[in-house]
Structure formats: C-alpha cells, structure tokens
Amino acid sequence: xxxxxxxxxRLSRRVGVPIADIPKxxxxxxxxxxxxxxxxxxxxxxxxxxxxxxxxxxxxxMLEKQFRRFFSIAKKSKGNTGxxxxxxxxxxxxxxxxxxxxxxxxxxxxxxxxxxxxxINGHKxxxxxxxxxxxxxxxxxxxxxxxxxxTMEQVVGHQxxxxxxxxxxxxxxxxxxLPTAEDVPFEVNMNLIIEFYR
Numbered sequence: 001x002x003x004x005x006x007x008x009x010r011l012s013r014r015v016g017v018p019i020a021d022i023p024k025x026x027x028x029x030x031x032x033x034x035x036x037x038x039x040x041x042x043x044x045x046x047x048x049x050x051x052x053x054x055x056x057x058x059x060x061x062m063l064e065k066q067f068r069r070f071f072s073i074a075k076k077s078k079g080n081t082g083x084x085x086x087x088x089x090x091x092x093x094x095x096x097x098x099x100x101x102x103x104x105x106x107x108x109x110x111x112x113x114x115x116x117x118x119x120i121n122g123h124k125x126x127x128x129x130x131x132x133x134x135x136x137x138x139x140x141x142x143x144x145x146x147x148x149x150x151t152m153e154q155v156v157g158h159q160x161x162x163x164x165x166x167x168x169x170x171x172x173x174x175x176x177x178l179p180t181a182e183d184v185p186f187e188v189n190m191n192l193i194i195e196f197y198r
Contacts, residue, residue: 094129134175163178163180
C-alpha cells in the first residue's frame with residue numbers, strides 16, 4: 001500500500017495552512033517551501049484550485065487515487081456533491097477516532113485502526129477508510145486504554161463535534177448523526193475542488 005512517509009510539516013508549508021492540530025504545525029509561521037520561501041509568479045486559477053484540493057487531501061492523509069475515488073462516489077450520489085464529499089471524509093473510521101480525541105493526528109489514529117485496536121459494534125475493524133454510520137458504537141481494545149488515556153491528556157480542551165457522543169470514562173463513542181458542512185473544523189472551499197475535477 002502506498003502512503004506518504006515524508007515530513008508532515010512540509011505538507012503544511014506547501015499549502016500554507018496547518019494540516020494537523022499540533023504545535024509543530026500550528027505554533028510557527030508557515031513559510032513557503034525552500035530556504036527563503038519561493039516567491040514566484042502569482043497563482044493561476046488552476047493553481048488556486050489545486051492548493052485547495054491538496055489542503056483537503058493532506059488534512060485527511062489520503063493519496064490522490066483514493067481521494068479521487070471518494071469524489072466519484074460523492075458525484076454519483078444524490079444531493080450536494082460538496083456536502084456529500086465532506087460527509088464521506090468525516091465518517092472515515094480513522095477520522096472519527098481523531099474527532100473523538102483518541103489520537104493527536106490522523107496518522108496516529110490511522111495506525112491505531114490499522115493495528116486492529118478499534119472495534120465497531122464489537123467487531124474488530126482494521127481498515128482506516130471504513131465508513132461509520134449513525135447508530136454505530138466505537139470501542140477500543142483493553143490493551144490500548146492506557147495509551148489512549150495518555151494521548152487524551154495531551155489534547156486537553158479538544159472539542160468533540162455534535163454528531164458524536166463520547167464517554168471518556170469507558171472510552172466508547174457513538175455516531176449520533178451524519179456530519180454537516182458546519183461540523184468541519186477548518187475552512188475549505190468545496191466549490192474550488194469540484195471545479196478542479198471538472
């Protein structure tokens with residue numbers, strides 16, 4: 001399976017916004033890549049749309065092929081393509097674990113899922129891109145409870161979105177509803193991304 005294994009802050013610098021809510025990404029001024037920050041020509045219309053698409057793709061830690069597949073699913077489904085795309089991305093299992101606060105970054109929660117520590121409705125699921133739906137319950141193996149509690153102490157003040165229900169005592173989460181565009185905790189212009197793929 002291909003995945004990006006290089007420096008993550010480089011991705012934040014490339015798109016000009018922090019793609020992870022940790023001090024390494026948010027605690028510094030994000031300059032453009034290069035020794036002195038590349039100051040080239042003005043961005044073209046294509047370049048603006050590309051950066052917006054990359055910002056969303058980096059935030060969810062996905063490669064282009066998978067991201068394009070998600071877009072195809074959203075495009076074929078009924079309703080607003082942009083809202084459907086955000087729902088698909090937000091209801092991925094690795095992202096739901098991040099929103100619950102059991103991992104500091106998408107890469108940490110992806111590893112948690114891939115190593116088989118996450119259970120959906122009591123059944124092990126080791127596929128980070130698996131979709132969860134309203135009514136699903138997420139629990140974690142006993143062996144990881146200590147690590148998860150330590151991580152939760154590091155992300156004190158983490159806000160759980162309204163579409164999720166979280167019991168920190170028992171380390172169980174429940175999906176109450178599908179997320180809306182307002183539930184996404186960062187700014188993204190989906191119209192530019194839709195235009196990019198036209």
